[in-house]
Each structure stands twice: as structure tokens, then as C-alpha cells.
Amino acid sequence: MLRLEKVRVRFHDQLVLRDVSMKAASSRTTVLIGRNGAGKTTTLRSIMGLLPLEDGRILFDDFDLATVPVHDRARLGIGYAPEDRRLISDVSVEDNLLLPAVALSFAAFERKRRLDEIYALLPEIAVTRKRAAGVLSGGQGKIVALGRALMVGTRYVLLDEPFQGLAPVLALSYADTLARLRQTRPSLGLLITESTPKLLEKIVDSSLLIERGEVTELTKLIGSHTAAAQ
Amino acid sequence: MFANYVPVIVDGLVDAALIFFVAVGLTLVFSVARVLNVAHGSFYALGAYLSVVIGMWLTGHGWIVASLAALLLSPILIAVALGPLIERTLLRWTYGRPEALQILVTFGLFLVLEDMQKLIFGVEPYSQDTAVQLFGVSHISGIVYPNYQLLLIVLAIMVGIGLRLMLRQTRIGKLIAAVVADQEMAQTIGIDVSRIFVLAFTLGVLLAALGGALASPMIGVAPGLGAEAIVLAFAVAAIGGLGQIEGAALAAILVGLTRASAIYWAPEFQPVVPYLVMVAVLLVRPYGLFGSVGLRRI
Numbered sequence: 001m002l003r004l005e006k007v008r009v010r011f012h013d014q015l016v017l018r019d020v021s022m023k024a025a026s027s028r029t030t031v032l033i034g035r036n037g038a039g040k041t042t043t044l045r046s047i048m049g050l051l052p053l054e055d056g057r058i059l060f061d062d063f064d065l066a067t068v069p070v071h072d073r074a075r076l077g078i079g080y081a082p083e084d085r086r087l088i089s090d091v092s093v094e095d096n097l098l099l100p101a102v103a104l105s106f107a108a109f110e111r112k113r114r115l116d117e118i119y120a121l122l123p124e125i126a127v128t129r130k131r132a133a134g135v136l137s138g139g140q141g142k143i144v145a146l147g148r149a150l151m152v153g154t155r156y157v158l159l160d161e162p163f164q165g166l167a168p169v170l171a172l173s174y175a176d177t178l179a180r181l182r183q184t185r186p187s188l189g190l191l192i193t194e195s196t197p198k199l200l201e202k203i204v205d206s207s208l209l210i211e212r213g214e215v216t217e218l219t220k221l222i223g224s225h226t227a228a229a230q
Numbered sequence: 231m232f233a234n235y236v237p238v239i240v241d242g243l244v245d246a247a248l249i250f251f252v253a254v255g256l257t258l259v260f261s262v263a264r265v266l267n268v269a270h271g272s273f274y275a276l277g278a279y280l281s282v283v284i285g286m287w288l289t290g291h292g293w294i295v296a297s298l299a300a301l302l303l304s305p306i307l308i309a310v311a312l313g314p315l316i317e318r319t320l321l322r323w324t325y326g327r328p329e330a331l332q333i334l335v336t337f338g339l340f341l342v343l344e345d346m347q348k349l350i351f352g353v354e355p356y357s358q359d360t361a362v363q364l365f366g367v368s369h370i371s372g373i374v375y376p377n378y379q380l381l382l383i384v385l386a387i388m389v390g391i392g393l394r395l396m397l398r399q400t401r402i403g404k405l406i407a408a409v410v411a412d413q414e415m416a417q418t419i420g421i422d423v424s425r426i427f428v429l430a431f432t433l434g435v436l437l438a439a440l441g442g443a444l445a446s447p448m449i450g451v452a453p454g455l456g457a458e459a460i461v462l463a464f465a466v467a468a469i470g471g472l473g474q475i476e477g478a479a480l481a482a483i484l485v486g487l488t489r490a491s492a493i494y495w496a497p498e499f500q501p502v503v504p505y506l507v508m509v510a511v512l513l514v515r516p517y518g519l520f521g522s523v524g525l526r527r528i
Contacts, residue, residue: 071422090527148419151419
């Protein structure tokens with residue numbers, strides 16, 4: 001269980017998260033819905049430890065993450081795919097995927113095992129694995145960023161607006177990929193932010209609405225998405 | 231006809247080799263920590279002083295060949311003693327702060343190191359050329375060259391290629407390159423960025439001190455060495471494009487060759503030549519030969 005308790009985050013003198021309390025359970029897909037500027041990205045960045053908390057706690061299986069530096073959160077099994085991909089453009093797709101494994105000094109067999117698993121799940125990037133990440137299209141880049149998050153994200157994977165900027169066809173295939181991921185890694189906790197959550201209907205277990213830095217739970221899932229986004 | 235140019239080329243390449251050691255370290259530290267370290271030249275000077283003093287002591291005890299080891303040992307001593315200490319206490323504090331502040335702090339460090347050097351080694355010039363004598367001479371188109379100088383060129387090429395291979399192939403190198411590309415992303419995938427900063431800075435100190443140590447058998451080691459090295463290294467790093475290894479190599483060759491040409495054909499211009507080259511390059515390519523706006527790779 002990944003739990004936020006009354007998390008307050010200030011950014012450039014602006015209160016971006018106001019006492020946010022929410023949870024993302026393992027084996028579940030949690031979607032955080034909100035428009036631009038509502039605090040979706042800030043929530044994920046806070047979980048990763050990239051922003052200091054002014055108040056509140058973030059708990060990983062009841063363990064307070066306050067003293068865990070950013071780089072050790074990867075070690076806990078939290079993978080993060082930022083909205084803007086953040087791949088190293090002059091390095092090959094495969095080396096981008098392997099970078100977390102290099103950083104965390106995985107044994108060679110473990111590296112290979114996880115890489116094979118990622119390629120099996122994301123066959124579209126297996127064919128581009130020797131190419132430099134910089135030449136990929138935005139959509140392919142998003143999938144590589146997902147793959148890189150899966151390299152470390154054995155417990156939780158945080159996806160920031162995965163469909164943002166994707167062509168409709170690519171967005172659909174990305175949604176299918178997530179559905180397959182749901183099946184191949186049933187114990188994984190997924191936390192996804194979205195402004196238009198329609199594509200996630202098939203896999204979502206719990207929907208949260210974030211507005212002006214405040215989170216409320218949406219109890220009725222089906223059919224409430226469109227209302228929530230407006 | 232060609233023979234006329236051989237001395238210019240050899241002198242130019244020797245000059246280039248020495249500048250390269252300092253400039254590439256400066257550029258490495260800049261690309262990782264985004265701090266232009268004004269005190270970088272002091273490590274060059276300290277490398278020269280320490281290897282001369284250790285070399286003289288060893289030669290004085292009859293261990294002549296062992297004095298060669300001083301050329302490699304003293305840069306390591308300096309890097310290990312000063313690299314982590316300075317990064318952890320002083321430099322770390324300037325990350326992400328305004329450039330003016332970074333320059334003032336590192337300039338302050340330069341003054342401190344400069345005075346420390348005078349306190350420890352005095353102000354009299356030292357010279358210790360055992361290494362040059364040990365390696366003998368070669369004849370190239372009728373001109374006599376110390377083999378030591380030719381060896382320097384080879385060493386600089388090896389260090390350049392070695393650095394490139396390290397960044398591409400080794401674990402630490404890949405992590406350094408990732409931090410250069412995107413520090414925040416590097417953290418989220420499990421890289422301890424502060425450790426990489428210490429490593430990269432210490433490696434930069436090692437390279438500068440190595441440059442000074444290797445230069446020491448050919449020069450008089452005296453106060454002012456550090457200032458001269460840093461100004462030239464700045465020019466070379468700017469010409470190559472800050473943060474670019476290949477750029478620093480090419481720029482060092484360019485500056486080395488033009489300096490040597492000036493010495494032969496227009497000696498009065500020799501001190502300003504590197505800066506004329508810099509101005510000319512930056513007018514055409516404001517981010518240097520290999521640089522561009524927002525480029526973040528090494």
C-alpha cells in the first residue's frame with residue numbers, strides 16, 4: 001500500500017497540494033483524475049521524493065518515506081514514467097531501459113530476465129532496441145519510458161499522463177498494453193494520472209479526483225469519468 | 231618544404247596535450263555539476279609542485295627511475311586528498327545558485343589554494359627534468375626531440391580515448407553520462423547523484439593534477455602556473471563547447487598548433503593567439519565547435 005496522509009506541498013510560494021490524503025493499493029489500478037495544474041504531477045513527484053513535503057507523510061507499506069532519498073525509492077521497487085519521457089536521446093533504447101539495472105547493480109541474469117519480460121510486454125520497442133532514443137516518435141518514447149519504469153517498478157509504477165500527446169491509435173494500443181500489464185503482473189500497484197480517463201475504463205479499480213490540490217474519492221466509477229473531468 | 235612544419239606541429243601537439251588534460255577535467259566537472267570551477271588551474275599547479283618535490287627527493291636518494299612514478303603518484307594523492315574534501319564542503323553549496331556566486335566562491339578557493347601553495351612550496355622556482363633525460367631523444371627530419379614530449383602526445387590521446395570508453399562502457403561512466411543528461415531522471419531510476427558529483431569532481435582534479443605533473447619535467451615550476459593553466463583551459467573549453475570531450479580535444483589541438491605557429495612566425499602574438507581563436511570560433515558558433523543550446527551530453 002502506498003499512502004499519502006495530509007500531504008502539503010508548496011512550489012514557488014504556491015500551495016500546490018493541500019492536505020492530500022489518498023492511497024494506491026498493490027494489485028490495483030488507481031487513477032488520479034484532474035485538469036492541468038490540479039496537482040497530478042506534483043503528487044507523483046512528491047511520492048518520488050523530488051519535492052519536499054511541507055507537512056504530512058507518505059507511507060510505503062506503513063513505512064514513512066520521509067528519510068528515504070530519491071534514488072533509494074527506486075530500490076524499494078517504485079518505478080516512475082514522467083509525462084515528458086526523459087530518455088537519454090543519444091543512447092540506444094536498450095541502454096535506456098537498462099540504465100536503472102546498471103544504477104542498482106542488478107546481476108546479469110536479473111537484468112536479462114527483466115529486459116526479456118519488458119520486451120515480451122512491449123514488442124513494439126523490442127524492434128527499436130538498437131536505435132537511439134532521440135530518433136523515436138513521441139509515442140514510442142512514452143512506451144520506452146514505461147519500460148524503463150517497469151525495470152525497477154516491481155511494487156508500484158507511477159505513470160504521469162501516459163496518453164498526453166499520443167495519436168488516438170497509439171493511445172489505444174498503449175491502453176491495451178496497460179491491460180496486458182495488469183494481467184502479467186497482477187501484484188503490481190499502478191498509479192496513473194490522467195485528464196481524460198476514458199481509455200483506462202477497462203483496468204481502473206479506483207478513481208480519485210484532484211482539484212486545486214485537493215483529492216476526493218469517486219465512488220461510482222462507471223460513467224462518472226466524463227462528469228469528473230468537466 | 232614539409233620538414234619546415236614538423237617542429238611547429240610537434241610543438242603544437244605537445245602544447246595541445248598539456249592543455250587538454252586541464253581543459254577536459256574542467257569540462258567534465260562543468261557538465262556534471264554545472265559549475266565552472268575557477269580554482270581548477272590550481273590543481274594543475276599543485277600536481278606540478280608535488281611531483282617535482284617528490285621527484286627531487288627520490289632522485290636525491292638515488293632512486294632515479296622511481297622518480298617517474300612520482301609523475302603518476304602525485305596527481306592521485308592530490309585528487310584523493312582534495313577532490314572529495316572540496317566537493318563536499320565548498321562546491322556542493324554552490325550547485326544551482328547564480329553563476330556570479332559560483333565564480334566568486336571558486337575564485338576565493340583559487341586564492342586560498344594559491345597561497346597554500348606558496349606557504350608549502352615557497353616562491354622560488356623548481357625544476358626537475360629527470361624524466362626528460364631518462365627517455366632520451368629522437369631525430370625527426372633532422373631536428374632533435376625529447377622522447378618525453380612525444381610520449382606526452384601519446385598519453386593525452388590515451389587519456390582522451392580512455393575517458394570516452396569509460397563514459398560509454400563502464401558502470402560509473404554510464405551513471406555519470408546519465409546525470410549529465412538529466413539529473414532528476416537519474417535520481418528516480420536509482421542513481422545516487424551526490425556520489426556521482428564527488429566522483430566526477432575528483433576525476434576532474436586528477437586530470438588537472440596529471441596535466442601539471444606531466445608538464446613539470448619540461449617547465450620551471452613557479453607561482454602563477456595555476457592562473458595561466460585555468461585561463462587557457464577556459465579558452466579551450468569554450469572553443470570546444472563546454473561539456474564536450476571531443477570538443478576539448480579538437481580545441482586543444484587548434485590552440486596548441488596556433489600557439490606554436492605564432493612562436494615560429496609571429497612571436498609577439500603568441501600570448502593572445504588562443505583568445506583570438508576563441509573570439510573567432512565564438513563569433514561563428516556561440517556555443518563552441520561541438521556545443522549547442524541546451525545540449526546535455528558528454
